[in-house]
Amino acid sequence: MTKWLEENTPKLVLAPSFIAVLIFVYGFIAWTAWVSFTRSRLLPRYDIEGLIQYERLFASPRWDTALNNLFVFGILFIVIAMVLGLILAILLDQNIRTEGAIRTIYLYPMALSMIVTGTAWKWILNPGLGVEAMVRGWGFETFSFDWLVNPDMAIYTVVIAAIWQSSGFVMALFLAGLRSVDGEIIKAAQVDGIPTWRIYTAIIIPSMAPIFLSAFIVLSHLAIKSFDLVIALTGGGPGYATDLPATYMYAMAFSRGDIGQAASSAMIMMMVVFAIVVPYLYSELRSKDD
Amino acid sequence: MKSVFFGAVSATALIASAVHAEPQAEVLHWWTSGGEAKSVAVLQEEFAAKGGTWTDMPVAGGGGDAAMTALRARVLSGNAPTAVQLKGPAIQEWYEEGVLADISAVAEAQGWADVLPASIAGHMKCEGNWCAAPVNVHRVDWIWANADVLEANGIDMPTTWDEFNAAAEKLQAAGVIPLAHGGQAWQDATVFEAVALGILGPDGFRKAFVDLDMDTLKSDEMKAVFDQMRTMRGYVDENFSGRDWNLATAMVMNGEAAFQIMGDWAKGEFMAAGKVPGEDFLCASVPGDGFLYNVDSFAMFDVDGDDKKAGQDLLAELIVGQNFQKVFNLNKGSIPARTDVSLEEFDSCAHLSAKDMSESSDNGSLLPSYAHGMALRGAQSGAITDVVTAHFNSDMSSDEAVNMLADAVANSM
Numbered sequence A: 001m002t003k004w005l006e007e008n009t010p011k012l013v014l015a016p017s018f019i020a021v022l023i024f025v026y027g028f029i030a031w032t033a034w035v036s037f038t039r040s041r042l043l044p045r046y047d048i049e050g051l052i053q054y055e056r057l058f059a060s061p062r063w064d065t066a067l068n069n070l071f072v073f074g075i076l077f078i079v080i081a082m083v084l085g086l087i088l089a090i091l092l093d094q095n096i097r098t099e100g101a102i103r104t105i106y107l108y109p110m111a112l113s114m115i116v117t118g119t120a121w122k123w124i125l126n127p128g129l130g131v132e133a134m135v136r137g138w139g140f141e142t143f144s145f146d147w148l149v150n151p152d153m154a155i156y157t158v159v160i161a162a163i164w165q166s167s168g169f170v171m172a173l174f175l176a177g178l179r180s181v182d183g184e185i186i187k188a189a190q191v192d193g194i195p196t197w198r199i200y201t202a203i204i205i206p207s208m209a210p211i212f213l214s215a216f217i218v219l220s221h222l223a224i225k226s227f228d229l230v231i232a233l234t235g236g237g238p239g240y241a242t243d244l245p246a247t248y249m250y251a252m253a254f255s256r257g258d259i260g261q262a263a264s265s266a267m268i269m270m271m272v273v274f275a276i277v278v279p280y281l282y283s284e285l286r287s288k289d290d
Numbered sequence B: 001m002k003s004v005f006f007g008a009v010s011a012t013a014l015i016a017s018a019v020h021a022e023p024q025a026e027v028l029h030w031w032t033s034g035g036e037a038k039s040v041a042v043l044q045e046e047f048a049a050k051g052g053t054w055t056d057m058p059v060a061g062g063g064g065d066a067a068m069t070a071l072r073a074r075v076l077s078g079n080a081p082t083a084v085q086l087k088g089p090a091i092q093e094w095y096e097e098g099v100l101a102d103i104s105a106v107a108e109a110q111g112w113a114d115v116l117p118a119s120i121a122g123h124m125k126c127e128g129n130w131c132a133a134p135v136n137v138h139r140v141d142w143i144w145a146n147a148d149v150l151e152a153n154g155i156d157m158p159t160t161w162d163e164f165n166a167a168a169e170k171l172q173a174a175g176v177i178p179l180a181h182g183g184q185a186w187q188d189a190t191v192f193e194a195v196a197l198g199i200l201g202p203d204g205f206r207k208a209f210v211d212l213d214m215d216t217l218k219s220d221e222m223k224a225v226f227d228q229m230r231t232m233r234g235y236v237d238e239n240f241s242g243r244d245w246n247l248a249t250a251m252v253m254n255g256e257a258a259f260q261i262m263g264d265w266a267k268g269e270f271m272a273a274g275k276v277p278g279e280d281f282l283c284a285s286v287p288g289d290g291f292l293y294n295v296d297s298f299a300m301f302d303v304d305g306d307d308k309k310a311g312q313d314l315l316a317e318l319i320v321g322q323n324f325q326k327v328f329n330l331n332k333g334s335i336p337a338r339t340d341v342s343l344e345e346f347d348s349c350a351h352l353s354a355k356d357m358s359e360s361s362d363n364g365s366l367l368p369s370y371a372h373g374m375a376l377r378g379a380q381s382g383a384i385t386d387v388v389t390a391h392f393n394s395d396m397s398s399d400e401a402v403n404m405l406a407d408a409v410a411n412s413m
Helices: A002-035 A052-059 A061-092 A099-111 A114-125 A131-137 A154-180 A183-191 A196-204 A206-224 A228-233 A245-255 A259-289 B002-020 B034-049 B062-076 B089-096 B104-110 B118-123 B147-152 B161-173 B185-209 B220-233 B245-253 B265-272 B306-319 B322-332 B348-363 B378-392 B398-412
Strands: B024-029 B053-058 B083-086 B132-134 B136-139 B142-146 B177-179 B257-261 B281-285 B291-294 B297-300 B366-368
Touching (some): A002 A259, A052 B398, A061 A154, A061 A206, A061 A259, A061 B378, A154 A228, A183 A196, A206 A259, A245 B062, B024 B062, B034 B053, B062 B083, B083 B089, B083 B306, B089 B297, B104 B306, B118 B132, B118 B366, B136 B322, B147 B281, B185 B220, B185 B291, B185 B366, B220 B398, B245 B265, B297 B306
Parallel strands (some): B024 B053, B024 B083, B177 B257
Antiparallel strands (some): B083 B297, B136 B291
C-alpha cells in the first residue's frame, strides 16, 4: 500500500490540475474550433458549415487592419522593449549608487494596470491637453504631435504606452541575467585587457540566451493578447485604426452577436501565437539538448 | 394553435396571480447611472406596491455588452431572467433561439395595439405575438444648438444641409467650432444616419438601412451622404477623437461649439446643468423629413412557475401603464411610447418630439435608427458602422466608401 502510494502520489497530486487544463484549455480550444466552423450568431450552434466564417473574416477590411496592427505593434513593441530593457540593465549594472531606488522607479510602471497606463497616456498624448498643448503653450505655435488622433499614426501611440509599461520589467529580467554570469570569466577578460563593450557583446549577452527567450515569450504573449491598453488608450479608434485581433474578437462576440466570426478570429490568433512561439521554442530547446 | 395555448396559460397565470398575489420578477437591465437608476426604481416601487417581489439584476458596462454576456450564460444554463432590457431586432434574434415568452394576453387586455404607433408595436411582436413591452421613445435625429451663439452670429436653426453648411462656414470664420462631436464609432454613425435621413429621404433611408437594398447602398445619393460627412469632418475640432458624447454636449452648453447632432439623451445633460430649452439651448429635428426612433423595451423570457409568469404579466402591464410611461420618461428625457399619455409636465422639446412622432407615424416616415440597433441586427449594423467610421476618420473617397459599404453589408450576412 505504502509502496503504491509512493509510486502514485505525484500522479494523484497532478491529476486534478491535469484534468482542469485538459478541459478548460484544450477542451475549450477544441470547442472554439468547432464553433468557428458553424454559422453561430447570438448563441452557439453546432451544425458544421465549413469555412464560411474564415472567408468572411479575411474579406473584412477591419480584420485586415487588426492583423496588420498586430504585426506592427508586436514587432516594434518586442524589439524596442527588449533593446531598451537591455540598455537600462547594462547601465544599472555599472555598480552605481542608489541602484535599488532607480530599479524600483523603472519597475513601477509594471505595477500599474494597462487601463491606468492607457488612460494616463491618453491624456499625455491628447493634442488639446497633453504634450502638444504644453509645447504650444511655451510659444512654439506650429508644434504638432497629433499621433493619437491621426489614423495612420495612432497604432504607434499604443506601442509607446506599452513600451513604457513593460521595459522596466524586461530590465529586471536582464539585470538578473547579467548578475548570473560567472564573475570569474569577466575578471579573466578584464585581466586580458578586453574593452568593456567587447565583454558585453562577446561574453555576457551570448550567455544570457535563456533570458532573451523568457523575455521574448513574455512580451510576445503580452502583445498578442493586448486588449485593455487599446481599449483605454484609443478605444480602437480613430475609426478602427488601432483595432487588434483581441478587440476585433471582443466586438464580434460581445457587441455584435456574431460568435462564429469571433471564434474564427480567436483561432487565427492562436495560430499566430503558434507560428511565432513554436519555432523559437523548438530551436531554443533543441540547442539545449545538443 | 400555439398562440391559443400560450394565451390560455397566460390567462390562467393572471387568474392565479389574483389568487396568490405573489408575482415574482427577475429583471436584467443596465440602467445603473443616476437618472436611469432612478427611472428603474419607479418601476420597482410600482411592482412592489402591487404585491410583487422584484429581484434586481443590474449588469453595468459596455453599453449593455456585459448584460448580454450575462444573459447568454443564463439562457444557456436554462435559467433565463423574467424580463430583459432588449431592443430592436435583438428581440427577434432571441425569439429565434426559442427562448421568449408570449404576453399577448396582457397586451390585448390592455389594448396596446391602440395606443402604440404601429411601427414601434412591430418591434414588440414575434411572429404576430407580443413578446416585449416598450418603455420609451428616444428620438435620434436631433440637432442641438447654443441659442446665444446662434444669435450672436445671426444664424437660424438650419432646415437644409446646405443651410447647415453655410451656417458652419460662418461660425468657423467667427472662431466658433461649428459641430461638437465625439470621435467614437457610434457617434459617427449617429451623425451619419441623421445626414442619410436628410439626403436619402425616409423611403431611401428605409431601403438602405432596413431592407439593405444594394442599389440604394451604392447609389449616387449615398455618395452624396458620404460627401456631406466629409464636409462635416471639417466642422469638428481637431481634438474630437474618442471624446464622450456628454463632453461634446458640454461644448455646446458653454458656447465653445454651436451645434451637436445627438439623440435626446443630450437634453438630460442640458437640463441637469439648469439650461432652459428654447432660451439657453435650441432643439430641432435635423434637416429633412422623418423621425428616427430608438425604443428601449423589455423582452419577456420563457420562465417556469406560476409566480414568475404572474410577475411577468404584471411587469408588462406596469411598463406600458400610463403612470410609469410618464414618470420614467420625465426622468430619462425621452417621450412615452404610448401616445395617450398627458405631456403636460414635459418640456417643449418633448412636445415637438411627440408631435413629430404622431405625424411621421401617419405618413410612414417613422423609422428605426440603424446606429442604435433598431433597424438591423448587430452584425449588419456593425459592418455599416465600420465603414462609416473608417471613412470619417480617413481621407477615403465617397466612391470608395460606397463600394466598401456594399461589400461590408454583403459580407456580414
